[in-house]
Amino acid sequence: MASEPIKVGIIGGTGLGQLFASQKGKQQKVQTPFGSPSDAIIEAEWEGLRVSLLSRHGTGHLIPPAFVPFRANIFALKQLGCTHILATGACGSLRQEFKPGDLVICDQIIDRTSQRPGTFFEKAAVHVEFAEPFCPVLRRILIEEGKNLSLAVQDRGCYVCMEGPAFSTRAESLMYRLWGGDLIGMTAMPEAKLAREAEIPYAMIAIVTDYDSWKPPQPAAPGTPPEEAPVLLQEIINNLQAGSTGAMELIRRALGRIAADPSPLLTCPAQEALKLAIWSEKSRIPPQEIQRLSALWGRYFA
Numbered sequence: 311m312a313s314e315p316i317k318v319g320i321i322g323g324t325g326l327g328q329l330f331a332s333q334k335g336k337q338q339k340v341q342t343p344f345g346s347p348s349d350a351i352i353e354a355e356w357e358g359l360r361v362s363l364l365s366r367h368g369t370g371h372l373i374p375p376a377f378v379p380f381r382a383n384i385f386a387l388k389q390l391g392c393t394h395i396l397a398t399g400a401c402g403s404l405r406q407e408f409k410p411g412d413l414v415i416c417d418q419i420i421d422r423t424s425q426r427p428g429t430f431f432e433k434a435a436v437h438v439e440f441a442e443p444f445c446p447v448l449r450r451i452l453i454e455e456g457k458n459l460s461l462a463v464q465d466r467g468c469y470v471c472m473e474g475p476a477f478s479t480r481a482e483s484l485m486y487r488l489w490g491g492d493l494i495g496m497t498a499m500p501e502a503k504l505a506r507e508a509e510i511p512y513a514m515i516a517i518v519t520d521y522d523s524w525k526p527p528q529p530a531a532p533g534t535p536p537e538e539a540p541v542l543l544q545e546i547i548n549n550l551q552a553g554s555t556g557a558m559e560l561i562r563r564a565l566g567r568i569a570a571d572p573s574p575l576l577t578c579p580a581q582e583a584l585k586l587a588i589w590s591e592k593s594r595i596p597p598q599e600i601q602r603l604s605a606l607w608g609r610y611f612a
Contacts, residue, residue, distance in 0.1 A: 319396075344379065447575060517557055
């Protein structure tokens with residue numbers, strides 16, 4: 311298990327990422343074998359813990375979901391010594407009980423992406439276990455600290471990750487409900503899988519902004535002027551702003567708890583994800599590839 315001091319990478323999605331620009335800290339411009347991450351990473355201290363803040367969509371929110379440099383992002387956080395990751399992401403709800411404005415501590419994923427490189431390991435057969443995609447230790451801390459928030463914090467949710475950037479058709483939204491999906495977003499994958507390959511425990515706080523397209527919007531009351539009628543995208547933006555504030559508060563509470571007692575984080579199972587996952591004969595893996603990815607798997611070639 312990891313023995314280095316706890317350092318938490320925080321990946322801010324839509325809403326939260328924009329808040330990072332105002333945070334004080336040292337900006338690090340990191341290069342990785344997979345190019346540059348989405349943005350400069352802010353090294354700071356929150357609630358007594360070292361943190362690395364990364365805006366998933368970059369300054370000005372210019373990077374759409376399918377083009378987020380997920381491999382560079384996770385690799386950069388690994389290079390900077392992050393031992394754990396807390397991420398946020400805006401999402402739609404596929405269930406009546408997951409209400410706009412709620413925060414959800416996800417426990418499962420269905421991956422519907424198709425255009426994104428999903429592994430670091432292209433010259434070796436590496437098969438990580440991924441039955442439980444989110445760290446149970448981080449999830450428990452977030453769930454327990456969420457009980458003290460004014461916002462509702464749901465303790466489970468299956469996140470369907472779609473390619474985007476367009477939102478779902480109504481037929482797709484209804485299909486995902488039949489599959490058992492609870493939430494739908496565009497960014498949890500391959501981010502969560504890459505974190506597992508990097509042996510970094512990862513948890514996702516989903517910020518519910520709307521009911522996706524399976525649930526038709528409520529019609530305006532009779533006599534409502536057109537300019538006052540509900541507008542879906544404006545409703546999403548309003549819910550996102552409130553949810554982002556709540557997610558930031560939840561993260562700070564979780565960090566304070568970890569700082570007070572970091573010992574539970576030393577037992578996160580993802581920290582040994584590669585121990586039995588490298589199936590290739592190690593002597594046949596090109597030495598330059600071992601070196602290129604040494605930040606991820608170097609300890610298994612010592």
